Amino acid sequence: MIHTLLRLPFRYSPFSGEETRQLFLLSALPINFWYILVWLRSFGAIVEESGLWEALGVGAYMLIFSLAEVVLIFFLVFYSSHLINAFPKLRRSQHRLSLVGMLYLVVAGILILEQSRHMFELPTDGPLWEFINRANNLVASSPIIILFIGLLVFAGFVIAVYRSTRIKGLIAATLDKLALLSSLYLSLNVISLIIVIYRNLFP
Amino acid sequence: MDFNHSVRSYLNRREFLKLGSLFLLAQNLPSVFSRPAKVAAENDLPNILIILFDTFSATNISLHGYPRETTPHLARIADKAIVYHNHFAGGSWTYPGTNSLLTGSYPWSHRGFYSGRDIVSPYLENNLFSLLDDHHRLAYTHNPKVERVLSQFEDSIDHYEPRHSLYIDNQSWLSKLFGRDFETAALAWERSIKKGETGYTGSIFLSEPYNAAQQARYLQYLEDFPKGPPRILQDEYFLLSDAIDWTQLQTQLMPQPYLAYIHLLPPHAQYTPHRQFIGAFDDVDYEPTKKPRHFMHNKAKEKTLIEWRTAYDEYILNVDHEFGRLYDYLEAKGVLENTWVIMTSDHGEMFERGISGHRQPTFHQPIIRIPLMVLEPGNPTRRDIFSPTVGVDLLPTLLHLSGRPIPNHLEGIVLPPFASGIELVDRAIYAADAQKNKPLQPLTEATTMIVRWPYKLVYYLGYPELPDGKPVFELFDLENDPEELQNIYAPGSNPSDELTEELLQRMREKDQPYA
Numbered sequence: 001m002i003h004t005l006l007r008l009p010f011r012y013s014p015f016s017g018e019e020t021r022q023l024f025l026l027s028a029l030p031i032n033f034w035y036i037l038v039w040l041r042s043f044g045a046i047v048e049e050s051g052l053w054e055a056l057g058v059g060a061y062m063l064i065f066s067l068a069e070v071v072l073i074f075f076l077v078f079y080s081s082h083l084i085n086a087f088p089k090l091r092r093s094q095h096r097l098s099l100v101g102m103l104y105l106v107v108a109g110i111l112i113l114e115q116s117r118h119m120f121e122l123p124t125d126g127p128l129w130e131f132i133n134r135a136n137n138l139v140a141s142s143p144i145i146i147l148f149i150g151l152l153v154f155a156g157f158v159i160a161v162y163r164s165t166r167i168k169g170l171i172a173a174t175l176d177k178l179a180l181l182s183s184l185y186l187s188l189n190v191i192s193l194i195i196v197i198y199r200n201l202f203p
Numbered sequence: 204m205d206f207n208h209s210v211r212s213y214l215n216r217r218e219f220l221k222l223g224s225l226f227l228l229a230q231n232l233p234s235v236f237s238r239p240a241k242v243a244a245e246n247d248l249p250n251i252l253i254i255l256f257d258t259f260s261a262t263n264i265s266l267h268g269y270p271r272e273t274t275p276h277l278a279r280i281a282d283k284a285i286v287y288h289n290h291f292a293g294g295s296w297t298y299p300g301t302n303s304l305l306t307g308s309y310p311w312s313h314r315g316f317y318s319g320r321d322i323v324s325p326y327l328e329n330n331l332f333s334l335l336d337d338h339h340r341l342a343y344t345h346n347p348k349v350e351r352v353l354s355q356f357e358d359s360i361d362h363y364e365p366r367h368s369l370y371i372d373n374q375s376w377l378s379k380l381f382g383r384d385f386e387t388a389a390l391a392w393e394r395s396i397k398k399g400e401t402g403y404t405g406s407i408f409l410s411e412p413y414n415a416a417q418q419a420r421y422l423q424y425l426e427d428f429p430k431g432p433p434r435i436l437q438d439e440y441f442l443l444s445d446a447i448d449w450t451q452l453q454t455q456l457m458p459q460p461y462l463a464y465i466h467l468l469p470p471h472a473q474y475t476p477h478r479q480f481i482g483a484f485d486d487v488d489y490e491p492t493k494k495p496r497h498f499m500h501n502k503a504k505e506k507t508l509i510e511w512r513t514a515y516d517e518y519i520l521n522v523d524h525e526f527g528r529l530y531d532y533l534e535a536k537g538v539l540e541n542t543w544v545i546m547t548s549d550h551g552e553m554f555e556r557g558i559s560g561h562r563q564p565t566f567h568q569p570i571i572r573i574p575l576m577v578l579e580p581g582n583p584t585r586r587d588i589f590s591p592t593v594g595v596d597l598l599p600t601l602l603h604l605s606g607r608p609i610p611n612h613l614e615g616i617v618l619p620p621f622a623s624g625i626e627l628v629d630r631a632i633y634a635a636d637a638q639k640n641k642p643l644q645p646l647t648e649a650t651t652m653i654v655r656w657p658y659k660l661v662y663y664l665g666y667p668e669l670p671d672g673k674p675v676f677e678l679f680d681l682e683n684d685p686e687e688l689q690n691i692y693a694p695g696s697n698p699s700d701e702l703t704e705e706l707l708q709r710m711r712e713k714d715q716p717y718a
């Protein structure tokens with residue numbers, strides 16, 4: 001069924017089976033990372049207020065929600081990857097994966113940075129934030145800013161991947177390691193699922 | 204908790220309320236044509252309906268002398284009610300105040316100071332719901348903190364209505380999926396996707412579009428609620444009128460005799476009244492008495508306090524209107540004939556002395572003096588009670604009225620005029636707040652209070668804000684100085700010394716098990 005879903009509505013998949021798995025793991029990495037961080041930030045308060053089991057329960061549910069988000073975002077990224085077929089020089093699927101993977105991580109990084117501002121109450125002065133605030137005033141919506149930055153980064157990476165074999169190799173190796181790290185987070189998703197099932201069977 | 208979602212699983216909130224109204228109409232048709240509707244109880248016990256409005260300060264109620272006419276409906280209902288003019292809360296905010304009301308004991312006894320789940324034995328087992336177990340017991344609250352309080356008594360509540368069920372976004376999908384563990388799942392969902400006051404969420408991709416969609420959804424309410432519909436967290440919206448409609452419905456559907464505890468959030472901040480109440484006091488020439496900044500202030504500016512007070516007063520007007528609507532319904536349906544209706548609060552609200560809200564641990568009158576109105580079944584005559592009473596009195600009173608024994612450990616008394624032979628004039632009333640004190644340790648950072656009419660002594664200890672770091676006593680004469688402008692505490696003279704000794708002695712007794 002997953003295979004069928006991945007094929008639809010396109011005739012050809014842009015990635016091999018192994019690369020698809022790698023892309024899924026990459027999609028999961030920033031999402032799970034941030035969910036876990038947010039959970040840990042409130043862990044102490046929940047333990048103090050309601051106990052350890054409640055705090056674990058909240059974490060388990062959060063990781064279930066994160067898994068749902070991972071699946072959704074993965075399909076979005078996967079289908080978006082078909083657009084890259086429009087670039088004739090990216091014939092090798094590994095190149096396509098490098099491009100999509102890095103682009104995805106950069107966008108996720110920007111979104112995490114945006115949330116970090118609130119979490120760590122980061123100062124919002126300096127040239128970067130000045131630029132963002134100015135752009136924000138211009139278009140009055142932060143998602144548009146993020147899209148704008150994303151497009152700039154996209155253009156930069158397209159040029160880099162087109163021109164440098166070394167960059168391509170470096171990116172591929174990095175993505176490989178990150179995918180491995182992500183599989184560790186995914187094991188937490190599995191544990192969370194078990195906790196959630198248990199809590200609903202034995203409330 | 205026993206979450207009853209079976210009906211709402213297939214209907215949204217509005218559909219549910221509409222269907223309920225139709226059901227009621229159909230149910231009442233025969234009585235419309237034959238005789239006035241009258242609810243028949245299965246036994247002689249009357250029902251008990253407790254309507255608690257969170258953060259409702261008696262100081263801002265015109266029925267109790269406030270210059271702005273904030274409660275025209277309460278004034279009219281008072282003609283048929285017992286009105287308590289000097290009623291106090293057991294604590295200055297939700298946990299101690301509500302726990303005291305539900306257990307008939309003071310915060311330093313039940314120890315429910317902070318987390319909402321701290322109550323100790325025997326107060327935990329002997330609560331409003333467990334002691335009135337010959338009633339069908341229903342509970343609802345908008346307030347997540349009160350939900351935590353009520354969860355302590357879940358085994359004694361027959362029907363707990365989840366708070367989200369009367370929210371505009373009732374998260375029915377979440378309850379369908381995780382109904383048996385809804386509370387935890389809802390908290391996780393909140394942390395995952397809702398941009399609360401923290402500004403960050405677990406979801407990096409979906410929270411922004413989700414919150415934008417939610418905001419767009421609430422735009423439709425802006426016409427009626429220019430400040431946005433009432434909300435508890437950043438994006439948990441509800442309508443007070445829905446809760447009143449639902450309460451009306453329950454009075455018809457519940458098995459009798461019932462005990463319903465309905466803890467509604469308004470007029471708690473944010474102060475977001477219906478359009479018709481905004482600007483109601485623009486033409487009223489009223490200037491609150493200026494008072495010096497208190498050492499426990501939270502940096503609230505005078506101008507802001509004046510603005511917030513007006514918004515709060517407008518919100519009270521909204522609450523008053525809705526309570527009036529509920530009263531009219533109960534009267535028309537004959538419910539008042541066999542139901543004790545009690546309207547009260549858990550604590551008040553403050554707009555003076557550089558303090559806004561109710562989380563600063565002080566016991567000034569706006570915080571600690573709350574309304575209490577009792578409608579006696581079938582006895583619509585007004586009685587005014589000026590003796591000091593307190594939230595812990597409600598439980599023993601209800602037990603007395605229901606013919607149930609009153610456990611010895613309860614610290615309240617049977618309220619006048621139902622008690623006989625009790626001298627109320629010289630009675631001592633207490634309150635305690637210890638938000639940062641470990642509940643099972645002696646009080647080292649706390650505020651405590653004793654009222655022995657007309658004097659009120661307040662004792663602050665252990666706070667970093669205290670001048671010179673030393674404990675502070677404040678004594679007020681409430682009869683001659685109701686605005687509490689003069690601290691008349693004078694060590695070495697009475698009543699300062701008597702009250703101090705009495706208060707400290709009581710604190711020592713209550714701390715003894717934790718020493």
